[in-house]
Amino acid sequence: MPHFRLHPAADVAPADLHAAFTTAFADYLIGPFRQPLELWPRFLARQGVDIGRSRVAVGDAGILAFALVAPRADVASWRLGVMGAVPAARGTGAAPALLDDFIARAKGEGQRRVELECFAQNERGLRLYRGRGFAGVxxxxGYGSEGVGPSGLASGAVPVGLDEAFAWIDGLARARGDLPLQVTSVSLRAQPMHLHAWRCNGAQVVAAGTAPDQVTVLSLLDTEPGQGGTPALIGALRQQWPEASLHVPQLQRDDLGGDALRRLGFQPLPLHQLLMHRPLA
Known part of the structure; x- marks a missing residue:
């Protein structure tokens, strides 16, 4: 019998869950997460996490693993926002048990599917998820702009208010059903930075200055034929921040702007994620 029990994450102290998270991700592919405890609630908000629906595996030594759930009512899906196990618990079955529980509870609540993102280089994680029926969508x-000069003109790109920008994204998310949660309003509204948005016909970007010399593209969605809106949107960013490098996190779909970024000279980051879905019959 496994030496752990599954409990609602709301039943454990936030500091204990934060400590388990920090330990579990100390050897993460893209480097350790150093998320201060005081910023922990903001991190969970950006991930869309519902602590009441999240679960932890608890053993004699404390929290062994956790599965933090982000419900997506707009697409009838539960997202596995964050799942991890402390090193000593790997191989104990705690993480698979949490994943099975996550899938079963989502199905029990009438969800159409479950979803997650996993780094394509995370072989252990992919084996677990594929073994439970998840498939790549x-x-x-992610992209960096090193070596990319001032690009194109901002002709056609117009600034839009954030409420309007979020409503546009949410409409697209409902229509398509396959946008990563972190490029939608759920995550964007929880960002601590001052956000800016521009639109060019059927394309839109939301970005923020995240360092004195860096701008982060938090959401780029281009539905124009041939992704024709992206050059104008990048031009708008260049006009707003002419000296800054542009950074795109590993959340960019090729078919919604990624291909255009490559044509503009942006360099893909070494690691990338897979968006994965599992239907719930």
Whole structure:
């Protein structure tokens, strides 16, 4: 019998869950997460996490693993926002038990599917998820702008208010059903930075200055034929921040702007994620 029990994450102290998270991700592919405890609630908000629906595996030594759930009512899906196990618990079955529980509870609540993102280089994670019926929907790449000069003109790109920008994203998310949660309003509204948005016909970007010399593209969605809106949107960012490098996290779909970024000279980051879905019959 496994030496752990599954409990609602709301039943454990936030500091204990934060400590388990920090330990579990100390050897993460893209480097350790150093999320201060005081910023922990903001991190969970950006991930869309519902602590009441999240679960932890608890053993004699404390929290062994956790599965933090982000419900997506707009697409009748539960997202596995964050799942991890402390090193000593790997191989104990705690993480698979949490994943099975996550899938079963989502099905019990009438969800159409479950979803997650996993780094394509995370072989152990992919084996677990594929073994539970998850399949890749789209690669999610990140990009850097090193070596990219001032690009194109901002002709056609107009600034839009954030409420309007969020409503546009949410409409697209409902229509398509396959956008990563972190490029939608759920995550964007929880960002601590001052956000800016521009639109060019059927394309939109939301970005923020995240360092004195860096701008992060938090959401780029281009539905124009040939992704024709992206050059104008990048031009708008260049006009707003002419000296800054542009950074795109590993959440960018190729078919919604990623291909255009490559044509503009952006360099893909070494690691990328896979957006994965599992239907719930």
């Amino acid at each position: 789209a690669p999610l790449h």
